[in-house]
Amino acid sequence: xxxxxxxxxxxxxxxxxAGRSRGTDYSRRVFASVFDMLPNEDNPSxxxxxxxxxxxxxxxxxxxxxxxxxxxxxxDRAAWAMLRDLLERGEVGNGRGLVEPTSGNTGISLAxxxxxxxxxxxxxVPNKVPLEKKVLLKIVGAELDVLNDALCPAPGLxxxxxxxxxxxxxxxxxxxxxxxxxxxxxxxxxHLHTTGPEIWRQTEGRVTHVFASLGTCGTVTGVSRFxxxxxxxxxVIAVQPSEGHDVPGLRNISQLDVSKLFDRSCIDEILxxxxxxxxRRALDLCRAEGLIAxxxxxxxxxxxxxxxxxxxxxxxxMIFPDNIFKYVSSMIKHLPQLxxxxxx
Amino acid sequence: MSNTYAHPEVLVSTDWVKENLNNPNLxxxxxxxxxxxxDAGHIPGxxxxxxxxxxxxxxxxxxxxxxxxEKLCSDSGISPEHTVICYGDNNNWFxxxxxxxxxxxxxxxxxxxxxxxxxxxxxxxxxxxxxxxxWPAVTYRSPGxxxxxxxxxxxxxxxxxxxxxxxxxVRSPDEFTGKVIAPPxxxxxxxxxGHIPGxKNVPWSTAVNPDGTFxxxxxxxxxxxxxxxxxxxxxxxxxxxxxxxxxxxxxxxxYLLGLNNVKNYDGSWTEYGNxxxxxxxxx
Ligand SMILES: Cc1ncc(COP(=O)(O)O)c(C=O)c1O
Numbered sequence: 316x317x318x319x320x321x322x323x324x325x326x327x328x329x330x331x332x333a334g335r336s337r338g339t340d341y342s343r344r345v346f347a348s349v350f351d352m353l354p355n356e357d358n359p360s361x362x363x364x365x366x367x368x369x370x371x372x373x374x375x376x377x378x379x380x381x382x383x384x385x386x387x388x389x390x391d392r393a394a395w396a397m398l399r400d401l402l403e404r405g406e407v408g409n410g411r412g413l414v415e416p417t418s419g420n421t422g423i424s425l426a427x428x429x430x431x432x433x434x435x436x437x438x439x440v441p442n443k444v445p446l447e448k449k450v451l452l453k454i455v456g457a458e459l460d461v462l463n464d465a466l467c468p469a470p471g472l473x474x475x476x477x478x479x480x481x482x483x484x485x486x487x488x489x490x491x492x493x494x495x496x497x498x499x500x501x502x503x504x505x506h507l508h509t510t511g512p513e514i515w516r517q518t519e520g521r522v523t524h525v526f527a528s529l530g531t532c533g534t535v536t537g538v539s540r541f542x543x544x545x546x547x548x549x550x551v552i553a554v555q556p557s558e559g560h561d562v563p564g565l566r567n568i569s570q571l572d573v574s575k576l577f578d579r580s581c582i583d584e585i586l587x588x589x590x591x592x593x594x595r596r597a598l599d600l601c602r603a604e605g606l607i608a609x610x611x612x613x614x615x616x617x618x619x620x621x622x623x624x625x626x627x628x629x630x631x632x633m634i635f636p637d638n639i640f641k642y643v644s645s646m647i648k649h650l651p652q653l654x655x656x657x658x659x
Numbered sequence: 660m661s662n663t664y665a666h667p668e669v670l671v672s673t674d675w676v677k678e679n680l681n682n683p684n685l686x687x688x689x690x691x692x693x694x695x696x697x698d699a700g701h702i703p704g705x706x707x708x709x710x711x712x713x714x715x716x717x718x719x720x721x722x723x724x725x726x727x728x729e730k731l732c733s734d735s736g737i738s739p740e741h742t743v744i745c746y747g748d749n750n751n752w753f754x755x756x757x758x759x760x761x762x763x764x765x766x767x768x769x770x771x772x773x774x775x776x777x778x779x780x781x782x783x784x785x786x787x788x789x790x791x792x793x794w795p796a797v798t799y800r801s802p803g804x805x806x807x808x809x810x811x812x813x814x815x816x817x818x819x820x821x822x823x824x825x826x827x828x829v830r831s832p833d834e835f836t837g838k839v840i841a842p843p844x845x846x847x848x849x850x851x852x853g854h855i856p857g858x859k860n861v862p863w864s865t866a867v868n869p870d871g872t873f874x875x876x877x878x879x880x881x882x883x884x885x886x887x888x889x890x891x892x893x894x895x896x897x898x899x900x901x902x903x904x905x906x907x908x909x910x911x912x913x914y915l916l917g918l919n920n921v922k923n924y925d926g927s928w929t930e931y932g933n934x935x936x937x938x939x940x941x942x
Binding site for chain 2: 475
């Protein structure tokens with residue numbers, strides 16, 4: 316049987332580079348390895364227009380669907396950039412793998428990538444992370460540490476999962492290196508080099524507003540720096556859940572001091588939104604738009620709708636971090652009626 | 660007023676511990692609520708104690724008995740002559756509780772490592788290991804219980820009715836006012852919210868800097884004595900929810916500020932807030 320040529324192979328030939336117009340390089344979507352599926356300007360994650368939920372006919376609103384990345388979330392980008400950097404610097408291999416504090420998505424991306432390269436990966440997660448993500452981490456082969464973070468250490472000390480991951484890296488350096496998504500500049504660079512350029516090209520430079528959430532802040536900082544370098548008038552709007560929230564992956568401003576990548580100057584406005592709306596808007600997205608988006612996307616949608624309702628004309632892009640499949644237990648907790656009539 | 664703690668010898672720095680790692684007169688003890696931290700990595704030579712299972716009686720609600728304490732020290736290779744350095748997770752809350760238990764059973768020289776495990780962890784020159792020490796077992800004899808360090812319920816009730824004590828409630832403002840009974844996610848709670856009548860709310864974290872070390876003597880004096888009105892001429896009882904955060908403040912009041920008669924009420928709100936008929940203040 317003749318072998319298919321893969322996208323990577325085609326791209327590397329001069330013919331492919333010269334003969335193909337922009338955006339069609341990946342048209343057949345045949346890849347040599349899962350790593351070649353990772354997003355970049357030539358292989359962007361899709362953008363879909365919001366049609367029924369958008370109240371402003373003059374404002375085009377798009378959702379950028381990050382769950383269509385190969386390991387299921389926006390964190391594929393940061394994970395890949397950090398791992399590639401460690402590989403290039405010879406920091407992993409010979410029994411040395413990764414340890415990382417994560418609310419789930421970074422861990423899932425890193426663990427799947429590490430396993431595909433034969434590297435170990437230890438994920439340190441707070442107990443409040445939904446069960447689905449903990450089990451997914453084990454499915455993709457991560458060693459798992461679950462931490463009771465409810466004790467809330469004093470401000471400034473970092474949280475328990477960050478400190479436990481640091482402990483592993485320091486006490487067992489022959490086994491672990493810690494990428495540290497909260498401080499690693501590669502997390503920002505990932506979005507500077509992929510998400511930002513993708514949005515610029517996908518909107519043909521027409522983007523006026525970007526809507527993102529705040530976790531490590533890699534997304535918002537990287538995207539903002541790239542897009543503002545193209546057009547300083549682009550508005551970058553971040554959403555944060557109200558205090559006491561349990562929206563996985565996100566941080567309220569009061570919890571942001573551990574995110575060394577948070578740069579307030581990259582953000583025009585931070586909207587605080589009742590965290591219950593994260594769950595309700597996720598449901599709206601599924602039911603009204605057919606978009607199977609998770610709770611952080613729900614929060615972003617709410618922030619975008621508030622902005623769009625008051626704006627004139629424009630073109631907005633919401634970066635939807637992941638999909639709803641990992642949040643069945645969270646959805647039931649916040650919307651208990653979803654669990655009714657689920658048994659015969 | 661000089662800018663020194665009243666009993667500076669009970670507090671050691673991470674640098675001091677590093678310089679003394681090979682000092683045979685020392686025993687380091689890491690005391691955690693979640694011993695995953697100790698297992699993942701601890702200071703070389705440090706023994707690990709689990710606050711819940713090793714420092715508390717496993718049947719009745721109490722600290723471990725004198726015999727259990729003696730056995731724990733004996734098996735761990737701690738003799739009465741050792742200088743014991745406690746440190747731990749969660750800002751030394753549980754290390755302070757351990758320090759208190761050592762003092763209750765009359766250990767002569769016990770100290771706290773300022774800043775706890777997080778400070779050590781974040782200093783690049785401080786090593787961690789997963790190797791567990793094998794100190795030779797010894798025979799530990801406690802000189803007996805120092806009851807002056809511990810407040811039991813009758814004394815707390817007397818304090819409420821006499822008004823002659825400083826009652827220091829070190830919980831968060833929301834626990835103090837009764838808006839919540841316990842911080843979210845905590846399993847130990849009470850039937851009622853609020854605080855012991857006459858108590859002053861000085862959350863434990865008031866005593867520490869952002870890096871987890873204790874504030875300076877002048878700052879501590881200004882906060883507790885001037886701003887919060889703790890009267891140094893009175894006896895003092897510190898309490899929280901289960902007695903671990905209050906050990907931290909007990910340490911501050913007794914050793915750093917040098918107040919005369921300071922007791923830790925380890926029954927704390929999970930005892931008091933469950934009592935039938937006890938007076939409660941709830942604004
Ligand atoms: C579900 C989810 N939403 C949003 C975010 C936030 O992205 P970032 O860390 O780039 O700020 C994360 C990642 O931490 C996430 O897992």
